[in-house]
Amino acid sequence: MAPGVAAPAGPRPARSPRTGDGTSRQADWLRIAALAVAAVAAVVAGIAFTGAASPTALRDPGALVRWGLPIASTAQELAASATLGGLVLLATVLVRRDEAVVRAAAGVTAAASAVWTLAAVVELVLTYANVAGLSPTDPAFGGELGQFVTTFELGRVLLFVAVAAAVVTALALMTTSPVGTAWIAGLVLVALWQSAQTGHAAGAASHDLATSSMFLHLVGAALWIGTLLALSPLAHRLGADLAPAVARFSVIAAWCFAAVAVSGTVNSIVRLGSWEDWTTRYGVLLLVKITLFGVLGLLGLAHRRRVVDRLRGDQRAPATWLFWRLVLVELTVMGAVSGVAVALGSSPPPVPDDPITDPTPAEIVTGHALPPEPTTLSWITQWRWDVLLASAAVAGVVVYLRWVLRLRRRGDTWSWLRTTSWVTGMVLFFWTTSGGPAMYGHVLFSAHMVEHMILAMVVPVLLALSAPVTLALRALPSRASRAGAGRGAGDASRGPREWLLGLVHSRVGRFFAHPVVAAVNFAGSMVVFYYTDVFRWALTSGVGHYAMVVHFSLAGYLFVNALVGIDPGPTRPGYPQRLLLLFATMAFHAFFGVALTTGDVLLVPDWFGLLGREWGPSAIEDQQRGGGVAWGIGELPTLALAVGVAFAWARDDERTAKRRDRKVERDGDTEMDEYNAMLARLSARDGDGGPDPR
Structure with a gap:
């Protein structure tokens, strides 16, 4: 190009967006x-x-x-x-x-x-x-x-x-x-x-x-x-x-x-x-x-x-x-x-934040007015909303259904029974934490035990049978699959799927998912909870209440998943060992319920004993009723789990037999042929005066 001649205009080179400038x-x-x-x-x-x-x-x-x-x-x-x-x-x-x-x-x-x-x-x-x-x-x-x-x-x-x-x-x-x-x-x-x-x-x-x-x-x-x-x-x-x-x-x-x-x-x-x-x-x-x-x-x-x-x-x-x-x-x-x-x-609201004037004993102890005497209808109509737990239940339903729809849009299937199980479990969780059990569980030990047993033994069965982790791993996109896209060494960030896999396969996750650890945690934490100050903490503190709900719901899920669940995580033992763990847990629940039923020492007396209730049994009688609730509600799901384990055992034996039959049809019964050949050799050796096989 001749000197003094302007270069033709062209596209300006793009500056690296990573470098940036002032x-x-x-x-x-x-x-x-x-x-x-x-x-x-x-x-x-x-x-x-x-x-x-x-x-x-x-x-x-x-x-x-x-x-x-x-x-x-x-x-x-x-x-x-x-x-x-x-x-x-x-x-x-x-x-x-x-x-x-x-x-x-x-x-x-x-x-x-x-x-x-x-x-x-x-x-x-x-x-x-x-x-x-x-x-x-x-x-x-x-x-x-x-x-x-x-x-x-x-x-x-x-x-x-x-x-x-x-x-x-x-x-x-x-x-x-x-x-x-x-x-x-x-x-x-x-x-x-x-x-x-x-x-x-x-x-x-x-x-x-x-x-x-x-x-x-x-x-x-x-x-x-x-x-x-x-x-x-x-x-x-x-x-x-x-x-x-x-x-x-x-x-x-x-x-x-x-x-x-x-x-x-x-x-x-x-x-x-x-x-x-x-x-x-x-x-x-x-x-x-x-x-x-x-x-x-x-x-x-x-x-x-x-x-x-x-x-x-x-x-x-x-x-x-x-x-x-x-x-x-x-x-x-x-x-x-x-x-x-x-x-x-910084501004005072129209509803003043003033202390309650002339509070009742229940308001002094719990901060809430005493609910009406419990009836069958009041267990359904009485509500004390918990925004965090109710929002978690609604979000759980929305997320699960979105994952199911995502699978169906790409041509995969998901059992409607699992979906129904999850929705039912979330609805039951919603009612237990915001409905009658939450309302009366704050003033009656027996109602608190109803809330506890539903969260620990009924809801986890429904959630474990719905296989939420398996569904999530199938529906959530993997960032690792896109690691090689574009320039650079790849995306090493963690999305929801990576966080879930990391939790399931972590040492902590594997430890608590182990069937023996899950069973000990599930049964032993009840004794620690009720016979220490942890129970008082759960009654008097919002953080303690949320810790109780999360712990027992998760402990119940890990225990059920180790026995009859579908989700990955635990190394499940054989079916006889599973039944042994289940019956040991059932015996512990019976012992725990009998101990509460026959006990004459009131738990957290400065709470349940000072509410000024004019209806219902005395505090110690209500606690003894709670022991019966722990025994009754605890045994029914355990029996259902025992039936589920036995049914799964039978189906596993049936699948094993079918696999063997297909192998025999394809390759012949090689094991039986080898066994008969061994017997023939032994018989021939006996006929030749060889050593006695015995």
């Missing part, structure tokens, strides 16, 4: 700044609208505290969300092709948790200043703050959240493995559970419902906001891996939307006593939050339908810009929703 990083931080500005603006507007930051008549802490506390709470919630989102990215969302991307994600998580720690400390200080009506600059503030975090429950909870955030910051810098980040995410969930205890409880009568719904609300919002927030500064590094990351996030966002919608509805019901309360400032602010949440859901739907498909097939600038445009709007709306939520938390 402009991309600056744009990412501008998006995050937009979220923070929208959140702070929503907090300020909401506080000004409700008047929550107006000076108080007595012991006003000052404008700095009144306005700073909601802003610190917003920063704390957003930073905690980003921390959880970063951990989720590392555990299951990000495509693990490039270690630099993994380290960058860990850095984002550590930075978010550091901000969370700082915001949590500021919130702790300002919360005490607001409660005490004392300025942080007061000379006596430091000493009183120390008493606040050691003496009062609110102070201990806020201190625990701050310490947990600091621990997460340290751990996030030490590990980037999926398993390690999953354990750290568990610590974040514990901190969110503690945070749920500090919100509006809508009166003592609805404390449990408000707490569980608030926890579901916090986790759903944190996963949704935090994952997208943590993904934003990493997007320019991902390149072709952006499409699968966004697709995986979209699935998480859909479930989070459902969780936030359900929990938000429950919170609205318990905080607003009548339709007139919607016209109050609190009600109007709640309507604003609902509107913003609806807009957020529509944006998420558009995001899923349009952007994900375009990113999978087109990495050019228009598709990427469309993604960032929606992300920017979605993050901004998320920030506004978070700000309005903090403003709601």
